[in-house]
Amino acid sequence: MATKKTVLTKDKIVSMYMDYTLEHNEKPKSVYQFTKMNDFTESEFYSFFGNLESIEKEIYNMFFEKTLELLNKDAQYESYDMKSKLLSFYFTFFELLTANRSYVSMSLNANRNQLKNVLQLSDLRKNFKKFIGEITTDEFKIQYEKIQDFQEKALQESAWIQFVFTLKFWLEDGSPAFEKTDIFIEKSVKLSFELMNIAPINSLIDFGKFLFKEKMQTS
Structure with missing residues (x-):
């Protein structure tokens, strides 16, 4: 049975961003890199943030x-x-x-x-x-x-x-x-x-x- 994908929210993106920054000791290089590492699409990202x-x-x-x-x-x-x-x-x-x-x-x-x-x-x-x-x-x-x-x-x-x-x-x-x-x-x-x-x-x-x-x- 396929696992239901977690609903993406603004708060979750913020949490992912903060976690990435702390774990890698740097900010994500691009939206593409950030979304790929967190398993969601650029299109989904841009529905919440412009950059x-x-x-x-x-x-x-x-x-x-x-x-x-x-x-x-x-x-x-x-x-x-x-x-x-x-x-x-x-x-x-x-x-x-x-x-x-x-x-x-x-x-x-x-x-x-x-x-x-x-x-x-x-x-x-x-x-x-x-x-x-x-x-x-x-x-x-x-x-x-x-x-x-x-x-x-x-x-x-x-x-x-x-x-x-x-x-x-x-x-x-x-x-x-x-x-x-x-x-x-x-x-x-x-x-x-x-x-x-x-x-x-x-x-x-x-x-x-x-x-x-x-x-x-x-x-």
Whole structure:
């Protein structure tokens, strides 16, 4: 009796791609090679993705979507203030990255040209900035207006830059359970919110001391 062929899905293709990359220590050379090794056709592949690079972008987008799914399962999440929602996002997202650290580390360090590595995050960037826009409260906008004219795009872009710095710190973090990344997240998010207030100097000094200490230990 013939074995029934497993139904191909987007998630399965993503899983195959990640497995191939980790097992061969490199990305697939072509769609033809990738599909042949995994016993499905190019036509089936193209019904889900336009090229291999699209899979790479989708992986980080899936991390984002899974993060929101987990956050929204918490009945208390909607009652959180903006700062708490952002912290919850960070901790949940980086927990997912940690579960897939081998792939993430390899994919974001695959090219000497860092721009090519960052291009994988283009869809994530769009969704993250949209997320920031959705959780930005009127109260925060008022605080932001105290130091400059409120521009939502500028706020979202600065939040994305902070996110990228956090990702870079996590990639280089060698502490047990990546506890230093947790500290980095707490201090950087706290600082970004207190910069909207009149007297952020204590958080600024505290965060500066933490970064200086880390720099000294790794130099």
